[in-house]
Amino acid sequence: MPANNNRAACAIPIPRYQHVVLAHGGGGQLTADLVHGLFVPAFSNEVLSQLEDQATLNIPLGSAQWRLAFTTDAFTVCPVFFPGGDIGRLAVFGTVNDLAVGGAVPLYISAAFILEEGLPLTDLERVVQSMREACVETSVQLVAGDTKVVERGKGDQVFITTSGVGLVPETVRLSIHNAKPGDRVIVSGTLGDHGIAVMVARHGLDFDPPPQSDAAPVIDLCRAVLSAATAVRVMRDPTRGGVAATCIELAEASQVGVELEEEMLPVRPSVHAVCEILGVEPLHIANEGKVVAIVGPEEADAVLRTMRAHPLGRDAALIGKVVEEHRGMVTVRSRIGGHRILLRPAGEQLPRIC
């Protein structure tokens, strides 16, 4: 998930903080402030300020049929190994998925490792094997890399930054600026599996079986959706900050309202239980193998059917719609009919989830 994964009117000015706090990395309000208050103005250019999951580049290569997509993501997940995955799979799938949701065919990735002195080499080998398998699974080639080592206590086992390039057919034009009132909000499966799996593993909570991360590559799923429908406005992988962050970014970027229906949200009972215990909201929890698609109303059924026919989309659900009201904001209608405004988390509930 790039920094460009967060967007907000910079309501809280950065100077309120003198130092970096964990919440600056949490995908919530403070991350949005950092992105909008510091990074975007500093590197001001049209591509970056689109704040898509991937930069789409016009490269003068003599052909008008493809554009190049480019993305980057740092992974600092703790623990490094968790039920359903590890930092290596996450690092490959995260970057590949950021390309896929933009309609790109992912081709090549790079990986830069920052290792902590003392890391068992068997752990590194296990992570690398896992990345290798993830590359094979997604048909991408890892073509560039770097390794740095920092002293014990100056890092945490292993951090991996992956970047990726892919090709977008000229006919595909997805953007978080495209949503229109009437569009439907569809999610390809259950919410929060990844974040909850990591939290449970980190805190050694005793669940049997332990919740599993949903870490998976969504290339095929995205391709199927784009083949089935022409009115797909945008797709996103709702990682850090969850489906809430995705919908809020969308509402702000397209200047529309989004209305979600609580009873339509697909949440596994085990995830729901952990959320209750930890006092967190499934909409805020990171996913690593899901897609949120905003689709014209006439094609919502086709997209839902297509997702449900795919092994990764069996639990796909229509969870809400785009509205004219409360532009820039997301509301959730509860089971008993009340509406509440869905905000970015202001602090950091789930540090180092990806």
Place this chain on the structure above:
Amino acid sequence: MPANNNRAACAIPIPRYQHVVLAHGGGGQLTADLVHGLFVPAFSNEVLSQLEDQATLNIPLGSAQWRLAFTTDAFTVCPVFFPGGDIGRLAVFGTVNDLAVGGAVPLYISAAFILEEGLPLTDLERVVQSMREACVETSVQLVAGDTKVVERGKGDQVFITTSGVGLVPETVRLSIHNAKPGDRVIVSGTLGDHGIAVMVARHGLDFDPPPQSDAAPVIDLCRAVLSAATAVRVMRDPTRGGVAATCIELAEASQVGVELEEEMLPVRPSVHAVCEILGVEPLHIANEGKVVAIVGPEEADAVLRTMRAHPLGRDAALIGKVVEEHRGMVTVRSRIGGHRILLRPAGEQLPRIC
């Protein structure tokens, strides 16, 4: 500098080590072991195993005139600010230079930040400003980014991973596999300025004036060299591991010998003095604004003249030649005529220099 910046017959098998040690990140023998023993076999593909400073990708974009270059680099330099630069400039120039030495026109970069909780925001702003200026100076656009925050004591202020893409004209074919006996080894300026500046700053050594990093973008310099000569076999930026690592990689990849002349090596007196005190070898020290070019003998003069006419190449020097003897090895002829074999450092002399 990608992991692909290090190449060696994997003489010391990795299993000798059970844990990551600092030297695995030092650009010496252990880094080479890690690259050749773990990363390259794991991600086995033709592009990666070329081990150039940048991956050159054939992307089916309908034009035969350009190829795409792609590179990545993690920066963990300590201290973050040092005489002549900071981690931000380094992160931009390092990636841009990896593209430039491959003959690419750098176009776009991404940046992923891993911040330590507690980092003063003014420090982050200073780093970002510095990156912004470096982007302007090199005419690249930063188009994708990511930010993660780790708890205090799990990182060290700020780590930055930059990746870059650029275009290589179809006519340019540089490779460390291209060197031939008779070729000349040319370096564009004095050795070791960056590494020594960082070491002096880190240890608070009292030099007046303090040694300055040579951090600079070598795009124009590389372009000038490629315009002046057609027999350029390869160019490299001798960062971590210094000119020694570059020459050893070259000797191994092209299966040639390299013979350097100690008295031809351009070294600033102040750098020489610090090297004596610290007991290090200027050939092993990182540079951040230099180019090593391997050039056919007939064009060595033209390349030298071209470099010396450029502000960044005033101290350019012919420092040795490629020979048929001792294939895969680099020797240095001392001032009194003896030869010694130049090895990769086996341990870590200068951690976190870039």
